[in-house]
Every structure is written in structure tokens, then in C-alpha cells.
Amino acid sequence: DPAKGTPETIRDHPRVFATLTAPSxxxxxxxxxxxxxxxxxxxxxxxxxxxxxxxxxxxxxxxxVLWNNHASELWRYFTIYLRREIAKRAGLTQKAAREQSRVSFGKVAEYQKRGAVHFHAVIRFDGPAGPDDPPPAWATLDLLTDA
Ligand SMILES: [Zn+2]
Structure with a gap:
């Protein structure tokens, strides 16, 4: 439905909804x-x-306190390690994986009742040119979930 402003193709791209919470x-x-x-x-x-x-x-x-203070750095490391795991599972170098696909992140930070920051994230595979570009065949939901 173009009226909703989302290109038809994005909806078909593999995506994972994840919640990242602090330890106890x-x-x-x-x-x-x-x-x-x-x-x-x-x-x-x-x-x-x-x-x-x-x-x-x-x-x-x-x-x-340290968890909350470092939450944005922890998120940054999560994205680095996720890309690394994706490449490994696809049997590619990180450079090759980056040339063939893009991993897009959308996240919201919230406070739990105990005051700890947690993240709700949507993580999506796109083609190398972005949301309008179809992801490569190896960029599956299973691979992304596993990574
Ligand atoms: Zn109580």
C-alpha cells in the first residue's frame, strides 16, 4: 500500500524484533x-x-549505574558483533557481507521499573543500496535470528 509510505519491498525483508535487557x-x-x-x-x-x-x-x-552509563556503547558493540556473526554465518568476510547487504537498526530505549535501560530493536536485512534494494539470497530470517 503506497499510501502508507513504506515501499512494498521493505515489508518482505527479513527482520527480527529483539529486546535487550540488563542482567540482574x-x-x-x-x-x-x-x-x-x-x-x-x-x-x-x-x-x-x-x-x-x-x-x-x-x-x-x-x-x-554503569549499565545505564554505558548503554549506548553496549548497543554499539552489539551492532559490531552482530555484523561479525552475520558474516561468519554467511561464510563471507565482513567486507563481502557489507558489500552485498545492509543491516538496518531501529531502536527505542526505555527504563524498566528497576531503573535499568533496555532496548527494543528492529533489525532488518536490506540490499547494499538500502531499504529499496532487495537483500541477497543468503540474508535470511534464520541467519539473522541465529546471529
Ligand atoms: Zn516486595
């Missing part, structure tokens, strides 16, 4: 479905303690 920095108060929180309480939906550490003495505050 220690248990926090939460609402795990129908079960009570690990503290034994069933917290209200708007309880102010949600997302705060169960044990402030052992919570890795430094790790949590």
Missing part, C-alpha cells in the same frame, strides 16, 4: 503474576517500592 543487579520488589513478591507481600500496581531492591545492602548499585 539483585532482586527487586515486583509483581510476579498471581504469586506474592519475594518479600511476601502482594504489592499494589502503583506501590512505590516496586522496582526497588529487596536488600539495599547487597544490591549492585554500581553495576546498575
Amino acid at each position: 543487579f539483585g532482586p527487586v520488589h515486583n509483581r510476579p503474576g498471581n504469586r506474592p513478591c519475594r518479600c511476601g507481600t502482594r504489592h499494589a500496581e502503583d506501590a512505590p517500592e516496586l522496582g526497588t531492591p529487596l536488600d539495599p545492602d547487597t544490591y549492585d548499585y554500581a553495576g546498575a
Whole structure:
């Protein structure tokens, strides 16, 4: 549908929706479905303690701060390593993979309740000229998912 402004071809390009979350920095108060929180309480939906550490003495505050501080660098490394893995799985050098395809990224950064940054990302294969260019035959959804 050209009225929607998206070229017909892009929709057929292999794409992966991924969520990249921080590791645990220690248990926090939460609402795990129908079960009570690990503290034994069933917290209200708007309880102010949600997302705060169960044990402030052992919570890795430094790790949590460093994670957020380095989130954009971690994302940058993720894209570097992903391209490397794609080339490896395609049996190509990184240069050859880059000449034959383009990996496009769209991402949104959000804060989880515990204050840690996480990313929602759409990662798509295009041809070397971009969104209007079909990706090569080796650039499959399976390969991208695996990478
Ligand atoms: Zn709790």
C-alpha cells in the first residue's frame, strides 16, 4: 500500500524484533503474576517500592549505574558483533557481507521499573543500496535470528 509510505519491498525483508535487557543487579520488589513478591507481600500496581531492591545492602548499585552509563556503547558493540556473526554465518568476510547487504537498526530505549535501560530493536536485512534494494539470497530470517 503506497499510501502508507513504506515501499512494498521493505515489508518482505527479513527482520527480527529483539529486546535487550540488563542482567540482574539483585532482586527487586515486583509483581510476579498471581504469586506474592519475594518479600511476601502482594504489592499494589502503583506501590512505590516496586522496582526497588529487596536488600539495599547487597544490591549492585554500581553495576546498575554503569549499565545505564554505558548503554549506548553496549548497543554499539552489539551492532559490531552482530555484523561479525552475520558474516561468519554467511561464510563471507565482513567486507563481502557489507558489500552485498545492509543491516538496518531501529531502536527505542526505555527504563524498566528497576531503573535499568533496555532496548527494543528492529533489525532488518536490506540490499547494499538500502531499504529499496532487495537483500541477497543468503540474508535470511534464520541467519539473522541465529546471529
Ligand atoms: Zn516486595
